[in-house]
Amino acid sequence: MTASGGSSEGEADVPAEITCIDCGGRCGLLSVPEPDWGFQPGDVVAYRCADCGDRWDLIVPDTESAG
């Protein structure tokens, strides 16, 4: 069995874009990942909505899936 994707251990998956909770518009990622190790679980990433200009801060989830 092989897991789809196959990202290196410790690297979290952060979407480049999310949907605005207020207006449903598209929020682009403001934060830039570390070039060497990318985003880590627990990091705070910021998004800015292109439609209403709201900013959203999300915490990178822990990707470790234990069962």
Ligand SMILES: [Zn+2]
């Ligand atoms: Zn919005």
